[in-house]
Amino acid sequence: MPVHDLKAPDAARTHLPVVVIGAGQAGMSASFHLCRAGIAHVVLERNVRFHAWKNQRWDSFCLVTPNWQCRLPGHPYPGDDPDGFMLKDQIVDYVEAFADSFDAPLREGVTVTRVGRAGSGHFEVDTDAGLWSADHVIVASGGYDRPVTPPYAADLDPSIAQLHTRDYFRPEDVPEGRCLVVGTGQSGVQLMEDLRIAGRDVSLAVGPAPRSPRIYRGRDATDWLFEMGYYDRTIEEQPDPKATEAKTNHYLSGRDGGHEIDLRAFARDGLPLYGSVTGMEGTTIRFAPDLEKNLDDADKSYLGIRDMIDTYIAENGIDAPEAEPFRKVWRPDEEITEIDARDHGITSVLWCIGFRPDYGWLQVDCLDATGRPVHRRGVCDTFGMYFLGLGWLHTWGSGRFLSVGEDAAFVTDRIIQRLADPEKLRRNA
Known part of the structure; x- marks a missing residue:
């Protein structure tokens, strides 16, 4: 990788008012607004635009929120199925059409290796294709750089294959035999279902993720929540903002027109369930005795959403069909805390426990002690630094x-505003 002269004078660099890092929906949305305002900038993307949508989603991937929620700038969902759930290729077509609607100054195949302060007060953006400087930097690289696997995964017998969500595209990617899917966020439950639909043998380690209704009282639950203003509530309005930021997304599916995912029903129909994985050694896999608690907590979230909708319907005198009473269709007879993978026919583990961002290249004081960006609606205290595309940056959406x-x-x-009067706004940042 080239090493650039970071002490070179500003005149030796490409200086622009704004550098945007990342060409996913967040970075390209920023570019849309900057283009419309006539602000010179560049969008730097280490792969190709919308790389994650094109190359890091499994074949049967689809949205879990209805198509009408696709509202990129100047480019609302253009299709004839607003209540449906776009498949992977349709999502790619949608974001590509958005990008084609304006002329973004995009540089693909450019990896940012360092962002720091220059002596002049500008930001230096060093890349494998040259050195930029900028008055403002928008980090829109997302939070999916590093797949999460626990340290004890290294202690699992090497004869048992280990894959991460990012490695999975279709059931054929998983070795023959039983696959233990770990994690019950949106990815985990959908990949478990994908494997089962393909006739594969699956077990599931159930984590603390919440679940949501799909169709409730005649409408998609997300339609009700949008109408109720739930999605307009800001992170500052949450009872515990830090806990909200860390919370796993509710699980449900958009597959085949959309449906709820009730893990109790899967267990009733033969899916082996365990609690959270706590350790591995050789062919031994250990679980916390928290399966029933995790199922109960998921149901509590599910029922909480139903109660919110019921209250809204009652308070507003809305004519809506009555709901079927909730019932638990299965509960564990015992909490299994240890198994021998070999005895259970487990030949692979599919990790679906999330990702972490990688800001190792960011040498600007804008991260907290845990490495999370410190900002208010994407605007950092460090003048000129911004973030976009993070979960709960401002609202749920x-x-x-x-x-x-x-x-x-x-x-x-x-x-x-800051470019128009930089000194005044620097003092009042």
Whole structure:
């Protein structure tokens, strides 16, 4: 990788008012607003635009929120199925059409290796294709750089294959035999279902993820929540913002028109369930005795959403069909805390426990002690630094098609104001 002269004079660099890092929906939304305002900038993308949508989603991937929530700037969902759930290729077509709707100054195949302060007060953005400087930097690289696997995964017998969500595209990627899927966020439950539909043998380690209704009282639950203003509530309005930021997404599916995922029903129909994985050694896999608690907590979340909708319907005198009473169709007879993978026919483990961002290249004081960005609606205290595309950056929809465009508009509007009167706004940052 080239090493650039970071002490070179500013005149030796390409200086622009704004550098955007990342060309997913967040970075391209920022570019849309900057282009419309006539602000010179560049979007640097280490792969190709929308790389994750194109190359890091499994074949049967689909949205879990309805198509009408796709609201990229100037480009709402254009199709004829607003209540459906776009498949992977349709999502790619949607984001590509959005990008084609304007002329973004995009540089693909450019990896940012360092962002730091220059002596002049500007930011230096060092890459494998040259050195930029900028007055403002928007980090829109997302939070999916590093797949999470626990340290004890290294102690599992090497004869048992280990894959991560990012490695899975189709059931054929998983070796013959039983696959233990670990994690019950949106990815975990959908990949478990994908394998079962293909006739594969699966077990599931159930974590603390919440679940949601799909169709409830005649409408998709997300339609009700949107109408109720639930998605407009900001992170500051949450009872515990830190806990909200860390919370796993509710699990449900958009597959085949959308449906709920009740793990108790899967267990009733033969899916082996365990609690959270706590350790591995050789062919031994250990679990916490928390299966029933995790199922109960998921149901509590599910029922909480139903109660919110019931209250809204009652308070507003809405004519809506009555709901079927909730009942638990299965519960564990015992908590299994240890198994021998060999005895259970487990030949693979599919880790679905999330990702972490990698900000090792970011040498600017804008991260907390845990490495999380410190900001208010994407605007950092460090003048000129911004983040976009993170979950709960401002609202529930910040990391999604629903609200990323609104967040991009807010951040770019702040940049436009600061470029117009930088010294005044630096003092009042």
